[in-house]
Amino acid sequence: MSGSVIRTLILKDWQLHRTQISFSMVAGVVALGVVQLRSETAFMVGTVWLFVALIVLGSMLPVSNVINERKKQSAVFLMSLPISAVQYGMAKMVSTIGMFLIPWGAMVIAGWTLVLSRHDIPNGFITLMFVLFGLPLIGFCLIAAAALVSESEGWTIAATIVSNSSYGLIWYFIIREPAINGTLKSSAPVWSAPVLAILGGEAAAIALILGLTFYLQSRKREFI
Amino acid sequence: MRLYEGMTLGWHMNFIRSIYPNWDAPYSQLLLKRFGLRAEQKVKGLSHGQRVKATLLLVLARRPRLLVLDEPTTGLDPVARHEILRELTAVMTDERRSILFSSHNTQDVEQISDRITFIDRGRIIDSMDKETYLDRxxxxxxxxxxxxxxxxxxxxxxxxxxxxxxxxxxxxxxxxxxxxxxxxxxxxxxx
Structure with a gap:
């Protein structure tokens, strides 16, 4: 019963947000289409759009899936069902993260394929691409964690502000990193120690945020 | 209790049915007809009375033994109120089923209650069967x-x-x- 209830709740969230996810996918496809226009400006504009689509989805999803359900009192409807606070919390966590990971994963694969298929873009870009794609995922995890754990609009907005305002600064430092900057034009991706350290740091940050969120979610005993 | 605004009543019925295996589908169809609702209606397009009826439909078709309702008729027009009370009275005809509801409307209480409890600032101040109250x-x-x-x-x-x-x-x-x-x-x- 427990597993099937969680599955039902996850499916419910997917059905409620399919339009939002579809829009972000369409935005991603449009951005990739712009990248394909084969000019430096189009490449830059398309890349920015691609990341904007991910950042917007990562900011909106936790609000609409977690906070709005509380705000609009739909959670009370769920409280009338034989669902425990832990089941609800776990379902929310899996659905929120899953709904982001699908478009994020699709865009990573699409971006990777694009770089590999285009002869005018050196494969050295792949390291930068992977490092940059990790950032919206960390930002999303931070916002989702704030929403899931606090269930407060204020804390979620604070996490969104912190996350979204730090992209520019982090991008600046990443682009200036010689291990990335110096290998962009190489014919093959260079997985140097600094690059692996950055990717490892991103993975550790994601694991830490999600692990802590999972731990705190599993300790919730009450809906309110 | 709010339903999901962007989804239809039919979607809500399917959702509840996936959680309650003993969901009474024929009864839910009967309630749709009695309440004048359509399964394909989106919740955001329903009036307050229709939302109350939709919520009650979602609850009643589970065939619960105990139904707990908070002010079920508040804000309803007389027709909707009559429909809700008629359905609750129908539930009461089954002796295995009970309804515990709160109300400030003494007419509703008098119409469908067997037993009445008065609560003032969280404390029970009196509790007895309706006939005794009416006599006293x-x-x-x-x-x-x-x-x-x-x-x-x-x-x-x-x-x-x-x-x-x-x-x-x-x-x-x-x-x-x-x-x-x-x-x-x-x-x-x-x-």
Whole structure:
């Protein structure tokens, strides 16, 4: 019963947000289409759009899936069902993260394929691409964690502000990193120690945020 | 309790059915018809009365043994109120099923309750079956000639007098109250 209830709740969230996810996918496809226009400006504009689509989805999803359900009192409807606070919390966590990971994963694969298929873009870009794609995922995890754990609009907005305002600064430092900057034009991706350290740091940050969120979610005993 | 605004009533019915294997589908269709609802209606397009009926449909078709409702008829127009009360009364005909509901509307309480409990600031102040309440609570309309003072009787909780007319409210009515008032010179017009 427990597993099937969680599955039902996850499916419910997917059905409620399919339009939002579809829009972000369409935005991603449009951005990739712009990248394909084969000019430096189009490449830059398309890349920015691609990341904007991910950042917007990562900011909106936790609000609409977690906070709005509380705000609009739909959670009370769920409280009338034989669902425990832990089941609800776990379902929310899996659905929120899953709904982001699908478009994020699709865009990573699409971006990777694009770089590999285009002869005018050196494969050295792949390291930068992977490092940059990790950032919206960390930002999303931070916002989702704030929403899931606090269930407060204020804390979620604070996490969104912190996350979204730090992209520019982090991008600046990443682009200036010689291990990335110096290998962009190489014919093959260079997985140097600094690059692996950055990717490892991103993975550790994601694991830490999600692990802590999972731990705190599993300790919730009450809906309110 | 709010349903999901962007989804249809049919979607909500399917969602509940996936959680409750003993969801009574024929009964849910019957309730749709009785309440004048359509499964393909989106929740955001429903009126307040329709939302209450939709929520009640989603609850009733689970065939619960105990139904807990908070002010189920508040804010409803008389027609919707009648429909809701009629359905709740129908539930009450099954002796294995009970409804616990709160209401400030004494008409609703009188119409469908078997047992009534008064709660004031979180504390139960009285609880007994409806018939006993109806027997105990009475309003005595009195004509009080000038110069006559109404006595304080045990069981009378409120007396309001306007000139020669007075209304005494009893929460523990006894037939000898009328004779006690008449003994002082007042005339009992009605009980």
């Amino acid at each position: 609570w009475r309003r005595l309309r009195l004509e009080v000639p000038a110069g006559i003072r109404l006595p304080t009787l045990p069981g009378i909780i409120d007396v309001r007098q306007d000139g020669r007319l007075a209304v005494a409210t009893a929460n523990a009515f006894a037939p000898d109250m009328a004779s006690a008032y008449e003994g002082t010179g007042a005339r009992v017009q009605s009980i």
